[in-house]
Amino acid sequence: MKPSGLQYRGSRWSNKGKQRVQCPHFQFESADYSLQINRVTEEDGGLFICRVDQQGNHLNEDASVVKEKATMSLNGKWTCVVKHHGKEGRASTSLSVKGIIQPFKDDAKLYAAVGSAATLPCVFSSGLTPLNSTWEKIKQGSPLTPPVDHLPSSFAASSPPNQLPWDKSATLNEVSFEHEGRYRCAGTIEGQRITRTMQLVVAKIVLSQKESSDMLTCELDDTSEVTKYEWVPVMYDHNGTESEGPVHEGKTVTLSRASEEKWSQWTCRFYGGKDLLGNVTFHVEQMSGLFGKESSGMPRNTATIIGLSFLLFALLLILVQIYKNHQRRKRAFQYPALEAIVHTVSNEREERERNRVKK
Known part of the structure; x- marks a missing residue:
């Protein structure tokens, strides 16, 4: 307990024998119970509790503590206000939460069109270089600890040379409807595993005639x-x-x-x-x-009709030619018996002529 009435319960509050923390008691009468820390270090981060005792009573003992999950929405200036006997005391501090800043929350939805390239962001706070960064695709309909699905073939998780070391974003070279679903990126910062999940929503246009x-x-x-x-x-x-x-x-x-x-x-x-x-x-x-539309605005089936017409016309010409050939052959062999008699008589005449010459 210090002479001022302030009791320090923190750790590493001194540096080379010099006290780094003070709470000026001469400001207590003005309801100012601010805590001043000199030469702030990373070890000073944590939970602080302000409790004021007066005549055995605790003032705002429970309401003086704020507990929330660390998210980027907590970034900014925080002010503690204490009121007693019509007097008001204030203490302010700035809070900066570090980790994955893009996407800013879990299960954020990202939208991409079919056929386009898409980026799945996984950006850590500036200066934080995560170790063992990984990407996973989460199977749909799985429980809180979901099994991992295969990443798409067009998924590229490697960082290009010009990409900042704290930017672990991934890309899809050509989005298809099968790429929709939930993805998770992760990285290790100072021994702590930090993850962020996101959902890729795929859009396309359907044409009906x-x-x-x-x-x-x-x-x-x-x-x-x-x-x-x-x-x-x-x-x-x-x-x-x-x-x-x-x-x-x-x-x-x-x-x-x-x-x-x-x-x-x-x-x-x-x-x-x-x-x-x-x-x-x-x-x-x-x-x-x-x-199969024509640029001139012709009906869609015009080209098909024209093609079929040419085909039918060609078939008709072939059939006509076959018929003509058949008719010629039919006329040539219309009297086969008569042609045989004429051929026989001609042969006999030639035979008699040869015999007369021999005599």
């Missing part, structure tokens, strides 16, 4: 955060200048033949409240490839 129009539908494997969809048509002039058309709301947009010829692409944007979660784009030329 009708007689006079087409429909585009924006599909995500998880829509729990989505509150609104917007469709934005885009066209390009001969100089490559981009211009956007009117925005259409809704998960599905219907395209007329005229709109398909006018717009080069349609982009679906999806929002969570006012925040843009992501987008996915459909190029109109994909429609031509899928359904």
